[in-house]
Every structure is written in C-alpha cells, then in structure tokens.
Amino acid sequence: MADVFRKMGSMAINGIWQLGFIARFFWLILVYSGQSFTRIHLTLRELYFSGVMSLLIILVSGLFVGLVLGLQGYETLQRYGASDSLGTLVALSLVRELGPVVAGLLFASRAGSAVTAEIGLMKVTEQLKAMDMMAVSPIARVVAPRFWGGVISMPLLAALFSAMGVFGGWLIGVVVIGVDDGAFWAQMQDAVDFRYDVLNGVIKSGVFGVAVALIAVFEGYDCVPTAEGVSRAITRTVVSSALAILALDFVMTSFMFRG
C-alpha cells in the first residue's frame, strides 16, 4: 500500500519536473525565435514539411467526418422535423469542436511525430552537438523554426478540415439525401456567429498548435540518444499531444461556450 503511494508521489514529482523543463524550454524557444523570422526560409521549409505534407490526410479526413456528420445529423434532426438545420449542426460541430480537435490529433500523429523523429535522430547522430560546437544554437536553428512551422500550420489545417467537413455534410445532406439547398446555407449563416463560434474555434486550434509543436520539439530534443530512445519519444509525442489536446479542449470549451 505504502508502495503505491510512493509510486504515485514520485510520478507526481517527475511530472512537475517535466512541466518545469518544458516551460523553460518554451521560454528558450521564444528567446531564440528571432532567426525563425529574420531568416524566414528556415521556417517556410518547416511550414512545408508539417503543413503542406499534412494537407492530404487533413482534407480526406475532413471530408469523411463531414459525410458522417451529415448522415447522423440528418437521421436525428428529421425525427424532430428539423432537417433544414442540418447546415447549422454540421458547421457548428466542426467549427467549434471537431475541426480543431480532430485536425489537432491528426496533426500530432502526422507532423508532430515526424518532427520528434527528425530532431531525435539529429541528437543521436550528434548533429545537434556539432552545431552547438560550431557556435550555432540548435534551438535557434533547428528547434524554433520547427516550432513556428507547427504553430502556423495548425490553425490553417483546422480551418481546411472544417471547410472540407462542411462540404462533406452538404454533399450527403443536400446532394444525396435532398435537404433544401437554400435552407442548408441560410440556416448555417444565421446560426454561426463569427466571433462566438469561428474565432473561438481558431483560438482553440492555435492553442493546440502551440501545444503539439512544443511537445514534438521538446520530446525530440530531450530524447535518450539511442534508437530505442527516439522511438519512445515519438510515442510520447503522440500520446501526450492527444491528452493535451483533449484536456485543453475541455478547459477552453468550458470558458468559451457557456450558453
């Protein structure tokens, strides 16, 4: 029994240490971010690798989520004779929740894991040490551009995900099932408020972007420099990002949307 408590205690202490390390690392990234913007091609390259390369999976998943929303939404709404509100339902679910959250989860597993692997392997092969020895800060040159690449691409990907989802919902609802086209769009326009719904959704995806990018670069930079260490770091990136996204989503939702 005492053992269980001891274990929990040491886990809690480790967790707090880890949070401290991450916070300090975050601060360092911000301090060394100058180069990411003065030498913008460094960041653009990462934007390409995490943003553009995630496009396909984001668009396809968005479409499927929209298709399912259209089907399920119609099935429920028509019981109350409210199938005209399908557009509202699809758009609100996507813009407020599903867009940022699902895009964030996909982004963590597609781009976050890649960033962790890349930085981790650079550590294993002593590239980071060599860079440091050449008087070039690895945080400024390697970490910060990848961080900003993730932070910038995440909200854009979430927006595309939502747009694709709305298109999927429209495809099922209007084209396949035959909900009235005008009502679909008109109800949506009426119900979706720019500040309350769209802006809050964008804020969410921005926060997820910071969280995922930070976790990904941190795990890579902090990994044990062996093949096994890198593989563990990648797993941790995906798991911690998912937990962080879901927990942050709950917190933000409870502040943003209290009816």
Place this chain on the structure above:
Amino acid sequence: MSEPLVRLENVRFAYGERAILRGISLSIPRGKVVAIMGGSGCGKTTLLRLIGGQERAVGGRVTVDGQDVAGLGRDALYALRRRMGMLFQFGALFTDMSVFDNVAFPLREHTDLPAELINDLVMMKLHAVGLRGAAKLMPGELSGGMARRVALARTIALDPMLLMYDEPFTGLDPISLGVIGQLIRRLNDALGASSVIVTHDIQESLQIVDYIYFISEGRVVAEGTPDEIRNSADPFVSQFVHAQADGPVPFHYPAGDYATALVGGAG
C-alpha cells in the same frame, strides 16, 4: 616561449559516479600539432568536449587562449567556438543537407560573404580533402571514410585557430590516411593554428605531430616528442607502439572475474 593556446591544469571529470578523468594536466602550444592517445573509452572524446566547453570539469581548470572555458557565458563561449573547429568522431554531418551545404554551413552562419565567394571557399575545402566531385551528394550516399573527409572539410571551413580532430584516421584507406595526415599538418602550419588529434594510429601520428600524450585511467601516463616516444622504454608507450594486448593499458572494461561471470551467469 609564449603562453600555450590550450592548457589543462589538473582537470577532473566524472559522468555521474564514474570518474573518467582524474587529474589531467597538458598543454597545446601555439602552432603545434599534439596527439592524445589512449585506450578506447579512456576519455579522449570527453577531453575534447571539455576544451570545447560542451562539458564542465568537476575540478581543475581548462583555459583556451587565456580564457577559463568553464567561466565563460554563452555569448563569450560561442565567440570562442567560432575560432575552434572540431571534427566529431562519427562525422556528425547534417543529414538534411548536401555535402556542399554542410561545408558551407559555418560560412553561411557566421559570415556575410557573397554566394560566389562561399562557393569558391567550399570548393577549395572539398578539393583539399579530395571530394570536390562529391559536392552534390547527400551524406547518406557517402561511405564512412568519405563522410569523415567531408566533416573534415567542414571543420576547417572557417580557418579556426584551434583544430580538434576526434579520430580523423579511422575508416580511411592507406592512401587517404597519408593524404589526410599531411593535410592536417599543412593546414596547421598554413593557418598558424594549433591542432589536437585524438587517435589510435600511432604510426601516422609519429610522422606528423610535434608532441604526444598518452592517457590511461584518467591520467597522463607518458608524453614526449615523436623521437622520444620511438626510443622510449616506458611500458605504456611500447605497448602502444608495438600494439600488444598485454601491458599496462587494460583491454577490458572494468568487470568482475571472468570465470565467475561464465559460471554464475551475470558478472
């Protein structure tokens, strides 16, 4: 005689509980090439890290060009490192850049030279290591020896005052080995730099260096000029020069009794 460029005074270092260096004193005079030799795992790479300020000594002092490395702030340390070049034991080429970009990296980061000039400088360095034709290859397409030569070209890109080579000769065929050895010597003299070579290759070192230190169990156990080393009766030295397994330098990492380990499972 002027103050040596690098001076280690009674330097001690440990990874956690394990003492690696137990009081090393040595110096690298300006303009000279010094070799550091010792068994595998005796702390030679660690020693270079201490000089470069990537690790901090537990005790003693490391000074480079009159500055106490451990006492330097980040900016001062980076300013000092700009004048140092370190060849890493495993090359440490940037795998996402071509050979050309690897060699150009320090030039692009630390100078504002125009692209044509950088191009010329990189080609000169690559030519010196015999790999001008490989400029467009990616590190993954190089053999181990080639990668090391590219890393060497990158190390000398900024014409540093202190050159540190961690095992520059491993993985090289006899021809490149001779060429690289001569290159290290000529670079040192042409740049007016000072060099440290960490190596196992005693025969090659005897030909190109000015002074040799032997390290064992965290201490300097023998030192001398190549002539003194060749004629030395010291058991450490002769074990190295004649490559004998038995002698004062232990071949085995510290372990329990071998017979017990075989019979009892774990050592």
